[in-house]
Amino acid sequence: MRVERRDDGNLVFGYLDTATADLSGASDTVLVRARAGDEGYAADMRPSRFGALSGCDISGEQEIRVMPRPSPAAPRPGHLLGLLVSGRGELEQDGRRAVLAPGDFVLYTGARPFRLELGSSHRYFLLSLDAGTAGQLARADGAVTANAELPRSPSGRVLAAVLGELAERAHGFGPLARRDMGEHVSAILRTLLREAGGAGAASGTGSSGVLERILVYVDEHLAEDLSPGTIAAAHHISVRHLHALFRESGVTVSDHVRRRLERIRRDLVDPSLAHLPAYVLAARRGLGEASHFSRVFRAEFGSSPRAVREQARARPDP
Template sequence: MPVERRDEGNLVFGYLDTATADRAGAFDTVLVRARAGDSGYAADMRSSRFGALNGCDISGEQEIRVMPRPSPAARRPGHLLGLLVSGRGELEQDGRRAELAPGDFVLYTGARPFRLELGTSHRYFVLSLDEGTAGRVATAAGAVTANAELPRSPSGRVLSAVVGELAERAHGFGPLARREMGEHVSAILGTLLREAGGAGVSSDRGSSGAVDRVLAYIDDHLAEDLSPGTIAAAHHISVRHLHAMFRESGVTVSDHVRRRRLERIRRDLVDPALAHLPAYVLAARRGLGEASHFSRVFRAEFGLSPRAVREQARAGA
């Protein structure tokens, strides 16, 4: 853990950006100030990697305040997910403040000012998100940075549990399992963002069984014709009723189908068993046969090209 003492505090870097030895090029540089009376900063930091996600488990006894200090020479800092494992904490960004109890997580970015405070005897697990997931956080509907309500939503509770287990067992996974765990975290976070923005299909009403059957049918027939008329006919309902099932949650049938196809294609792209197949073949297998259209909508959804996703997977492996 490289630390540079300064009059204003301690510059810390290399805990997430482990590939960069020079602070000038590191994307994770922060200024850490210990409470008055402490001569310096010391903590136990254990870095790990989960495919395209970099993580660090930080344990310390000092009461500290952390602020970003990005280097102009480094690539633009992305979004972070921080989980408080033990102790107390607080994050402030974009005019919002989230108090953290053990098991709570927050989303924030090093590209804008933030203030993270951790109390004595703290343990904090932080993940730097991949570019595609970070792009989805940046463009998410509603306020997600320093949002204290996210961990209390249904998807947020699942995400808290998964990231908490990841913190506990990070070094017990093999390379393939670590990559897959990173993909699971990104997928759950994507679900959370859609839920927070009201862009998920709701099944709270008595028609939840019918909705579940429609969603399962779509997942099982991604390579086939999934026009609203085809889906409605397969379930013996009207197209109007089908649209009503989706409308309440702010997503259309076609949007849901497109998103599910893209998510499956992304999963196929990072599957080592399918590495010999071109991206356009994988897209055609999931019902997106036009190569130029596929590349465009894939980049719009994930912020990365299909080739970049594969390159990240290879680097992570």
């Protein structure tokens, strides 16, 4: 974290965008004002990385107000997911105000004005979202930013519990586990956003039912040609309709297939599965044709399944 003292407060950056040393190029710049007059800002910040997600565990004793101050030269600020671990807090954005109790989370974006207030003796766990989830949030954020009801929904309760555990145990995970946890958080959040947008119908009818059948079809035909035309024809819809369904869900066919391949890759480097051949692990995940599996795996990861397994044996995950 870097702090630059100003007359109107403290410019803080480098807590999520840790690679940027220059204030003018940081995408995570905020203005922090301590409520006790001209007091400077100090906090314990522990950055972390969970695959595509950047995180920071922030602990402070000051009562503060936080507002976005992005530099015109910096990349556009992204969407954020914050969990109040302890203390009290309040977030205001888009005309809504969410009062936070310990265990509550909130969604917001640094691209528009917001006001985050944290009381004395607070702990706040913050994640910047991956591009796919942020894109889905951008389409729905008129209803979900500073929405105090999200943590009370079924998916919201699950997400809050996962975030709480992640905040407590983040620095005990190895690199692969960190990536997995980031994917889990993103997947639960996308489910929550679909529910908030009214896209999830329990009956399986309507567009969500069609998408569910398409995803099952993709899982069952991973070893075959999965072009948009083939998938659309199998479900008697147009290619345009197919793309619209996936846009609404915040994922693409390629994203879905990539996740399946990522699960196989994790199986390959799992020591408890070292006795099983790669083609057996692939078949368990729906890729039964060994030559096709090897081809798509190499295209995705740049290495053969055998090479990935050998590299894992040489450099075990701590």
